Amino acid sequence: MIKEIRLPKPKEKGSVSIEEALNKRKSVRDYKKASLSIEEVSQLLWSGSGKNLYRRTAPSAGATYPLEIYLVAGEVEGVEPGVYHYSIARHSLVKIKEQDARREVCRAALEQRMIERAPITIIIAAEYGRTTAHYGQRGIRYVHMEVGHVGQNVSLQAVALNMGTVMIGAFDDQRVKEVLEIEEEPLYIIPVGKI
Numbered sequence: 001m002i003k004e005i006r007l008p009k010p011k012e013k014g015s016v017s018i019e020e021a022l023n024k025r026k027s028v029r030d031y032k033k034a035s036l037s038i039e040e041v042s043q044l045l046w047s048g049s050g051k052n053l054y055r056r057t058a059p060s061a062g063a064t065y066p067l068e069i070y071l072v073a074g075e076v077e078g079v080e081p082g083v084y085h086y087s088i089a090r091h092s093l094v095k096i097k098e099q100d101a102r103r104e105v106c107r108a109a110l111e112q113r114m115i116e117r118a119p120i121t122i123i124i125a126a127e128y129g130r131t132t133a134h135y136g137q138r139g140i141r142y143v144h145m146e147v148g149h150v151g152q153n154v155s156l157q158a159v160a161l162n163m164g165t166v167m168i169g170a171f172d173d174q175r176v177k178e179v180l181e182i183e184e185e186p187l188y189i190i191p192v193g194k195i
């Protein structure tokens with residue numbers, strides 16, 4: 001099993017302006033039956049909270065960075081179906097589970113079928129302790145604010161790549177953790193596909 005996949009460098013310029021992306025953003029629950037390229041996946045993951053010129057594309061309270069990003073890959077050219085952890089530091093994917101998990105994630109999310117149908121799903125999960133260690137109970141609020149930043153980045157990047165997405169908050173936390181085999185708390189499930 002290949003453990004780490006280095007992702008292509010994300011683009012720093014695109015043809016869709018931030019204004020156009022904002023104007024076109026909406027929840028999309030139907031996608032074309034088309035696979036994504038590794039370049040597209042690289043761009044989407046980077047947009048969420050990748051390294052930028054300064055720190056990261058999304059802010060973090062006290063730079064405590066409580067969020068981890070996972071990729072449920074179904075149809076990505078050159079990438080085997082499976083569950084991957086996105087290493088922000090290395091801009092790479094590390095496989096944590098071999099098989100296509102879309103069906104199981106769909107089931108854990110109250111049978112919201114767009115998860116099963118999308119070529120990929122991005123899952124954002126939190127280790128609250130990184131932030132509450134500094135800010136106590138208020139850190140919980142900060143983590144929830146941060147996941148909104150990351151989710152919005154992904155949704156706008158998707159629009160700019162001519163893709164659609166929907167932010168999913170309705171799911172069984174424990175089941176999602178079991179399917180992904182992760183310790184962090186899942187907060188957002190984001191299927192993405194071409195439109």
Ligand SMILES: Cc1cc2nc3c(=O)[nH]c(=O)nc-3n(C[C@H](O)[C@H](O)[C@H](O)COP(=O)(O)O)c2cc1C
Pocket residue numbers: 025026027028112166167168169170171
């Ligand atoms: C926190 C949050 C949770 C959501 N959870 C779901 C969900 O579980 N399933 C779903 O289909 N849409 C979900 N949505 C999407 C909303 O239904 C959608 O944003 C809303 O209907 C407005 O439509 P628009 O995004 O097209 O503007 C969620 C949105 C947010 C912000």
